[in-house]
Amino acid sequence: MQPHLKRAFTLLALVIIAFIFVRALVVPASFGQYGWYRGDSVEDTRNRPVEYAGSISCGEENCHKIIYSVWAKDRHKTVNCETCHGPSEKHVGNVRIMPPPANDSRDFCGLCHFKRAARPANFPQIDPETHNKLKCTYCHSPHKPWFI
Amino acid sequence: MMENLIWGYIYPNEAEIQWSILIVLYPYITGLVAGAFIASSLYHVFGKKEVKPVARFALLTALSFLLVAMMPLLAHLGHPERGIEIMFTPHLTSAMSGFGYIYSFYLIVVVLEIWLSFREDIVKLALNSKGWKELLYSALALFSYDISEKALHDDEKLAKKLAIIGIPSAAFLHGYVGFIFGGIKANPWWSTPLMPLIFLMSAIVSGIALLILLYIASMKLRKHAIDHKCLQSLAHYLWIFLILDVVLELLEIISMKYESLEEIEIINRLLSEKIAFTFYGVQLTMGIFIPFILLLLAGIMKNRQTLKMIMISVSSILVVIGVFAMRWNVVIGGQEISKSLSGTLTYVPVFFSREGVLPAIIILVIPFIILRVVTYILPPWKDMEEESE
Numbered sequence: 001m002q003p004h005l006k007r008a009f010t011l012l013a014l015v016i017i018a019f020i021f022v023r024a025l026v027v028p029a030s031f032g033q034y035g036w037y038r039g040d041s042v043e044d045t046r047n048r049p050v051e052y053a054g055s056i057s058c059g060e061e062n063c064h065k066i067i068y069s070v071w072a073k074d075r076h077k078t079v080n081c082e083t084c085h086g087p088s089e090k091h092v093g094n095v096r097i098m099p100p101p102a103n104d105s106r107d108f109c110g111l112c113h114f115k116r117a118a119r120p121a122n123f124p125q126i127d128p129e130t131h132n133k134l135k136c137t138y139c140h141s142p143h144k145p146w147f148i
Numbered sequence: 149m150m151e152n153l154i155w156g157y158i159y160p161n162e163a164e165i166q167w168s169i170l171i172v173l174y175p176y177i178t179g180l181v182a183g184a185f186i187a188s189s190l191y192h193v194f195g196k197k198e199v200k201p202v203a204r205f206a207l208l209t210a211l212s213f214l215l216v217a218m219m220p221l222l223a224h225l226g227h228p229e230r231g232i233e234i235m236f237t238p239h240l241t242s243a244m245s246g247f248g249y250i251y252s253f254y255l256i257v258v259v260l261e262i263w264l265s266f267r268e269d270i271v272k273l274a275l276n277s278k279g280w281k282e283l284l285y286s287a288l289a290l291f292s293y294d295i296s297e298k299a300l301h302d303d304e305k306l307a308k309k310l311a312i313i314g315i316p317s318a319a320f321l322h323g324y325v326g327f328i329f330g331g332i333k334a335n336p337w338w339s340t341p342l343m344p345l346i347f348l349m350s351a352i353v354s355g356i357a358l359l360i361l362l363y364i365a366s367m368k369l370r371k372h373a374i375d376h377k378c379l380q381s382l383a384h385y386l387w388i389f390l391i392l393d394v395v396l397e398l399l400e401i402i403s404m405k406y407e408s409l410e411e412i413e414i415i416n417r418l419l420s421e422k423i424a425f426t427f428y429g430v431q432l433t434m435g436i437f438i439p440f441i442l443l444l445l446a447g448i449m450k451n452r453q454t455l456k457m458i459m460i461s462v463s464s465i466l467v468v469i470g471v472f473a474m475r476w477n478v479v480i481g482g483q484e485i486s487k488s489l490s491g492t493l494t495y496v497p498v499f500f501s502r503e504g505v506l507p508a509i510i511i512l513v514i515p516f517i518i519l520r521v522v523t524y525i526l527p528p529w530k531d532m533e534e535e536s537e
Contacts, residue, residue: 004292
């Protein structure tokens with residue numbers, strides 16, 4: 001074989017070896033342990049701090065019992081407290097740590113209630129252009145939405 | 149506003165069309181690569197002397213477009229730094245997982261092919277230049293300056309072998325893009341085993357047409373006479389592949405209509421309402437029928453070189469646009485019908501956005517800039533100009 005071809009093929013071989021080498025370095029050792037993902041990611045996820053306490057913890061211990069019972073009987077009962085009020089695990093552990101203030105912006109309500117072609121027709125939806133421009137909570141109680 | 153874009157029953161997750169104009173561009177660019185490579189192999193493998201003037205230029209064109217082939221995908225998906233992971237951990241149940249390897253293999257073949265066919269020039273340039281140019285060309289020659297008769301003969305032999313591997317890999321690269329669509333069984337507009345072949349034929353057609361346009365344009369820019377024999381020969385191949393292309397495209401539609409399976413109603417609505425203009429108007433009439441007649445006339449006409457050249461370039465422009473429309477009709481058309489088979493949606497392209505028309509235009513312009521740079525480093529003009537005298 002001509003020397004220049006030898007050099008070319010050596011270069012090609014080096015590129016391929018470099019790829020294999022880099023691949024061995026970059027792909028995590030636990031990849032494929034359980035499936036097509038990094039096995040250690042299961043452990044990592046498990047070790048993350050718990051942020052949400054769950055709606056039931058709000059109604060326990062007489063803290064927010066009244067509002068909880070209002071909410072639990074109405075149509076928004078499928079929307080958890082922390083969906084609007086934010087993650088509250090720390091607040092449950094220590095009442096002095098307040099959760100972030102509830103999000104009551106129009107756009108936030110609109111995530112579910114602005115008109116979209118993809119939503120079922122009987123789902124409560126409004127056209128943000130034509131519907132009253134006030135804040136939603138001005139008329140609708142988020143805990144009892146049809147209580148105007 | 150959204151209601152006007154939707155007809156009938158659709159599933160909620162279909163309301164927004166996900167594969168935008170960038171995904172139209174992806175098969176279009178890979179198609180141009182495969183086409184340009186196959187045009188160059190007409191000389192390198194099949195020894196068609198008439199196309200020698202553009203053989204090396206075609207390889208450079210293939211390389212320039214190949215380098216941006218994955219760009220539309222990276223722009224569409226975001227996080228380009230994760231792109232390489234498709235090669236590090238390819239999931240074998242996904243048709244897409246092969247892309248990185250097929251692409252890299254093909255890139256190696258094209259680069260080697262270019263290197264071998266330009267090596268004589270590279271060595272001469274390395275020996276006759278000074279400073280950084282000497283360094284650049286010496287590095288490109290891998291610091292080996294043997295251009296004896298025997299060495300060049302060996303190069304040519306290897307280049308031919310490589311081109312023989314190159315044709316199936318070019319066919320594979322592009323047929324595979326067709327397979328990605330053809331293998332989606334949930335979509336009746338895509339799911340056909342003919343899809344890889346249709347993509348391949350339209351790829352060859354668009355690649356040859358682009359090569360004709362680039363050849364004419366570069367000869368005009370360099371104020372050099374065009375080799376009409378070469379042009380005529382390219383036009384001839386364009387015509388032949390155009391026939392194969394239209395046969396396959398019509399075969400797909402005709403068999404769909406003849407079989408009239410349960411999806412035929414939605415396909416009819418797609419063809420008669422959603423993509424009627426781009427399918428019948430642009431893809432078939434403008435992109436195939438008119439060029440077919442023009443190329444036929446250019447083939448039987450005697451003398452009148454200028455008129456022929458105009459006819460060939462007009463056909464090439466129409467073909468390049470027509471093939472883009474074909475990609476559009478496949479990618480966008482397939483998403484404009486609902487999986488429920490009883491509803492349609494509408495894609496509205498946006499101009500300024502990551503998925504918009506502007507990035508698509510930018511991505512389509514980059515290969516021409518790369519081509520300009522590559523032809524500056526490795527001028528293919530010598531054989532383009534010598535032959536015509």
